[in-house]
Amino acid sequence: MYFLKEGSDSAEFKDNVFKYADMAAKDKSENKINATIGSLCDEDGQLVAFKSFFKIYDDLPDTIKAKYASAPKGNEGYLKAVKDFVLEDKITLPISINAASGGTGAITMAFKNIPDFGDSVLIPETAWGNYELMAKEYGLKTIKYDIYDLDDLIAKTKEAAQRQKRVMAVINSPCHNPCGLSLSKDDFHKLIEDFKAIPKPVIILNDIAYIDYSFDLDHNKDYLETFNDIDDKMMIIIAFSLSKTMTSYGLRCGAGIIITKDEKTNEAMANVFEKSSRALWSNINNAAMTAFEKVIKDHKEEFLKEKAQYIELLKKRSELFLSEAKTADLPLYPYDEGFFITLKVKDNETRDLIHERLLNDHIYAVPVNKGIRIAICSIPLEKIKGLAQRIKKAF
Numbered sequence: 001m002y003f004l005k006e007g008s009d010s011a012e013f014k015d016n017v018f019k020y021a022d023m024a025a026k027d028k029s030e031n032k033i034n035a036t037i038g039s040l041c042d043e044d045g046q047l048v049a050f051k052s053f054f055k056i057y058d059d060l061p062d063t064i065k066a067k068y069a070s071a072p073k074g075n076e077g078y079l080k081a082v083k084d085f086v087l088e089d090k091i092t093l094p095i096s097i098n099a100a101s102g103g104t105g106a107i108t109m110a111f112k113n114i115p116d117f118g119d120s121v122l123i124p125e126t127a128w129g130n131y132e133l134m135a136k137e138y139g140l141k142t143i144k145y146d147i148y149d150l151d152d153l154i155a156k157t158k159e160a161a162q163r164q165k166r167v168m169a170v171i172n173s174p175c176h177n178p179c180g181l182s183l184s185k186d187d188f189h190k191l192i193e194d195f196k197a198i199p200k201p202v203i204i205l206n207d208i209a210y211i212d213y214s215f216d217l218d219h220n221k222d223y224l225e226t227f228n229d230i231d232d233k234m235m236i237i238i239a240f241s242l243s244k245t246m247t248s249y250g251l252r253c254g255a256g257i258i259i260t261k262d263e264k265t266n267e268a269m270a271n272v273f274e275k276s277s278r279a280l281w282s283n284i285n286n287a288a289m290t291a292f293e294k295v296i297k298d299h300k301e302e303f304l305k306e307k308a309q310y311i312e313l314l315k316k317r318s319e320l321f322l323s324e325a326k327t328a329d330l331p332l333y334p335y336d337e338g339f340f341i342t343l344k345v346k347d348n349e350t351r352d353l354i355h356e357r358l359l360n361d362h363i364y365a366v367p368v369n370k371g372i373r374i375a376i377c378s379i380p381l382e383k384i385k386g387l388a389q390r391i392k393k394a395f
C-alpha cells in the first residue's frame with residue numbers, strides 16, 4: 001500500500017489470546033471453561049487487583065497521577081525500589097535500570113537496539129506470541145530452541161554467532177509462559193559458561209514477567225547470582241514487569257535491567273535505552289512508579305502476604321489439574337510453576353483439530369506452537385475439577 005513504508009504488514013492483527021477470550025465471553029453456557037485469560041482471577045472468577053497496591057495507588061494525590069515522570073529513565077525512587085526488590089543485592093556487577101512500558105517495553109528496548117537489522121533472535125519454540133511480533137517489527141528473524149534442552153539453545157546460539165556480529169537469546173524463566181518451566185541455577189551456570197566460550201558477544205534477555213509467582217520464593221532468585229560470572233562479551237537484560245507482580249496490567253509499568261561486566265558499556269546501553277524510551281512512549285506512568293516505590297519501601301510485608309495467598313491458590317489449582325491429567329493420561333509439557341499449563345501436541349494440524357473439539361465442548365484455551373495453553377491462573381478450582389477428563393476426550 002502506497003501510504004506505508006516498505007515491509008509494513010497490513011494484514012489484520014490476530015492475537016489468539018484476545019480472539020478466544022472474546023469468544024469465551026460471548027458463550028453463556030453453564031459448562032463453559034474460560035482458560036484463555038492470562039491474568040490472576042479469584043475463586044469467583046473475578047480479576048484480582050491487590051488491595052495492598054491499589055490502596056496506595058488510590059491514595060496518591062491527583063497531582064502525582066497527573067504529573068510526568070521526573071525523567072524518561074524513570075523516577076529515581078522507583079529505579080531504586082526495582083533494584084532492591086528484583087535483584088535483592090545478588091548482583092555485584094555494574095547495573096543500570098530504565099523504566100519501561102511493562103515487560104513488553106523492556107523487551108522492545110532490547111529487540112530494537114541490540115540485534116542488527118536482519119539478524120536472528122533465539123526464542124523458545126513454544127513461547128509468548130509477542131516475541132515473534134516484536135522481531136518482525138524490528139526487521140529480525142527468529143530461531144526457535146527447545147526450552148527443555150539447553151544443548152539445543154547453546155548449539156543454535158553458536159551457529160547464529162557464525163553468521164552475525166552478536167546473538168541475543170530470550171529466556172523466559174522462572175515460570176515460562178506457556179509451559180511453566182523454571183530453569184535451575186545450575187542450568188543458568190551452564191548457559192553462561194557455554195556462552196562465554198562463543199567468540200562473539202552473547203546477550204541473554206531474561207524475561208521474568210512471572211517470577212514473583214514462583215512456588216519457592218526462598219530460592220527463585222538464586223540463579224541471578226550466576227549473572228555475576230559473565231565476561232566482557234556477555235550482557236544480561238532482565239525484563240521486569242509490574243503487570244503480574246502488582247496485578248497492574250493496565251498501568252503499563254516495568255523496567256529493563258542492564259547487567260554488564262564493564263561500567264562504561266553499561267552506561268552506554270542505559271543511554272541508548274533512555275533515548276528509545278523518550279522516543280517510544282516519552283515517559284512511564286508516574287503514579288504507577290510512585291505506588292510501587294511506596295509499597296516496596298513501606299508496605300512490602302502486607303503486599304507479600306496478599307500475593308502469597310494467590311501463590312497458594314495457583315499451587316492448589318496446578319496440583320488438581322496435574323493429578324487429574326495424570327489419571328487421564330493427558331500429554332503435557334513438564335510444568336514446575338506459574339500461571340499456565342500447556343497440553344503437548346505433536347504438530348499444529350493436530351493442535352487445531354483438538355482445539356476445535358475443545359471449542360465445541362465450550363472449553364476455551366489458547367493455541368500455541370505445538371500446544372494448547374490452559375490458564376490455570378484464571379480458572380476457579382471448582383471448574384478445574386473434571387477439566388482434564390473433558391480435555392482428554394478431544395485427543
Ligand SMILES: Cc1ncc(COP(=O)(O)O)c(C=O)c1O
Pocket residue numbers: 038101102103104105128172177207209240241242243244249253254
Ligand atoms: C512471557 C511474558 N513476558 C512479558 C509479558 C509482558 O507483559 P506486560 O507488558 O504487561 O508487562 C507477558 C504478558 O503477558 C508475558 O506473558
